[in-house]
Amino acid sequence: MEYRDFGNTGLKVSALGFGAGHIGDGNADPRSVEKLLNTVLDLGINFIDTARAYGSSEQNIGKYLAHRRSEFILSTKVGYNDHWHPDWSYDTVMANIDDALKLMRTDYLDLVHLHSCGRDVLERGDAIASLEKARDQGKVKTVAYSGENDALAYAIDSKRFASLQTSVNFCDQRGITNYLPAAKAAGMGVIAKRPIANAPWKHSNPPVGHYSEEYWHRWKKMNPDPHGLPWDELALRFTVFTAGVDTAILGTSSAVNLQKGIEAHEKGPLPAGLYEYLTDVFKKCDNGWAGLI
Numbered sequence: 001m002e003y004r005d006f007g008n009t010g011l012k013v014s015a016l017g018f019g020a021g022h023i024g025d026g027n028a029d030p031r032s033v034e035k036l037l038n039t040v041l042d043l044g045i046n047f048i049d050t051a052r053a054y055g056s057s058e059q060n061i062g063k064y065l066a067h068r069r070s071e072f073i074l075s076t077k078v079g080y081n082d083h084w085h086p087d088w089s090y091d092t093v094m095a096n097i098d099d100a101l102k103l104m105r106t107d108y109l110d111l112v113h114l115h116s117c118g119r120d121v122l123e124r125g126d127a128i129a130s131l132e133k134a135r136d137q138g139k140v141k142t143v144a145y146s147g148e149n150d151a152l153a154y155a156i157d158s159k160r161f162a163s164l165q166t167s168v169n170f171c172d173q174r175g176i177t178n179y180l181p182a183a184k185a186a187g188m189g190v191i192a193k194r195p196i197a198n199a200p201w202k203h204s205n206p207p208v209g210h211y212s213e214e215y216w217h218r219w220k221k222m223n224p225d226p227h228g229l230p231w232d233e234l235a236l237r238f239t240v241f242t243a244g245v246d247t248a249i250l251g252t253s254s255a256v257n258l259q260k261g262i263e264a265h266e267k268g269p270l271p272a273g274l275y276e277y278l279t280d281v282f283k284k285c286d287n288g289w290a291g292l293i
Contacts, residue, residue, distance in 0.1 A: 001044035001262065006246050007189035009142050009162055011073055011110065015240055016261055017047030017191065019251030024055025028253070034064040039255045041071050043262060049165070049191065049249045050104075051077035051115055052096050058103040066105035075191070076100050077115035077146050077165075079127060088114075088121045093130035097139055108139060111163055111189075113146040116293050119154045128160050142189070148175070148291030156182050167291050168192035168245055170238045171200070171218040173282045175291050180244035194292070195239035195248040201231040214292055222285045227274055233264040238278060241269035 002015040018040045023033050037060065040048065048065075050057045058076060065072070078096035085091040097112060112134065114127055121127055122145070134140040144163035145155035155161050156179060164183055166175050172194065183190055198212035200219040207213050226234050240248045250261045269275065282289075 001046075002265065003046070004246050006073075007163060007184070008187035009189050011142075011189065013047045013073060013189070013247040014045045015247060016045055016258075016265055017049055017247040017249040018045050018258070019193065019249035020048055020050040020057045020061060021054045021251050022253040023060050024050075024057035025253075026056055030060075032253075033060050036253065036255055036258075037061065037064045038068070040258065041065070041068055043258055045258070045262075046071065047073045047075065047191075047247050047249070049075040049077075049193075051113075052079075052081060052100065053077070053115065058100055062103050062105035069106055073110045074104065074106065075111035075113070075144070075165075076104075076109055077113040079115050079117055079121075088117050088124075088127050090126040090130040093127050094134060097130075097134050101139060108141060111142040111144045112140045113144040113163075113165055116147045117151065119151040122151060122154050122158065128158075132160070144189075146191075146193075148293050152179055152291070153182075156186060156188065159186065161188065163189040163191065165191040165193055165249075167194045168239050168242055168248070169194050169197040169215075170224070170235055170278045170282065171197040171215045171222065172289070172292055173279060174286070174289065176242055176244070176279075180242075184244045190244050190246050192239050192242070192245045192248040195250060196232055196235040199232065199235075218285070218289060221287075222281045224278060224281050227277075232260065233267070234270070234274075236261055236264045237267060237270045238275065240265050241275075 003012045006013045080087040082092040082095045131143045142162045145161045146165035197215045200212050200216035
């Protein structure tokens with residue numbers, strides 16, 4: 001596994017991270033979840049990303065990985081679903097952080113993101129101030145933002161965040177030129193989400209209502225030639241080796257898919273001509289394709 005500097009944070013992150021959304025399913029077999037999470041670490045992946053919104057994900061991480069806390073960098077996302085305070089308030093952010101610490105059985109969180117809130121929330125400032133207070137208290141190591149488009153641009157320009165998480169894949173490329181260079185110039189760590197574009201090739205017809213629906217339509221319009229590569233390999237190598245990406249979080253409930261992701265990474269960057277071909281196709285087909293929140 002390749003490990004990269006995570007901006008100027010001093011952290012070293014695996015080029016492939018684990019997106020822990022799938023393990024939040026309340027119907028998942030506990031033994032399978034435990035095995036998967038430990039397999040993540042055994043494979044050399046040291047970055048785990050979760051969120052308050054991911055069901056029982058935070059709880060499962062605490063239950064099955066607390067004994068290995070020193071082996072991984074822990075990232076979560078907050079800002080909502082507190083019974084006592086409104087979403088995106090100072091108190092809600094702080095309460096979410098305290099809940100995450102308890103659920104994941106840890107004394108600190110390496111990264112905490114505001115989870116896709118709008119620019120208006122960032123401009124108001126109290127949610128950011130809450131993260132900064134938690135950092136000053138030692139609960140949070142890195143103040144971060146997860147989001148897209150205008151709000152993401154504001155987060156970068158504000159100089160109050162040390163890390164960002166945003167969509168980067170061959171169907172979602174605007175951020176590659178619009179935001180990543182500015183983020184890296186500011187010394188920010190960069191997490192790429194949706195690295196395989198939610199696998200639109202798995203659907204023969206429009207997956208209406210499915211999280212891959214928008215990318216399916218983009219993929220169909222682009223109609224790219226994979227040049228003989230499996231789609232998942234092509235997509236992952238595109239994202240992992242895009243300039244400015246420090247880690248790409250692969251969300252899966254399958255250890256087999258994790259292993260395939262590692263094998264794809266080990267093949268290195270796509271040939272320069274193929275990467276440029278995919279960026280050209282995106283530019284020609286782009287019809288207001290902003291970053292997908």
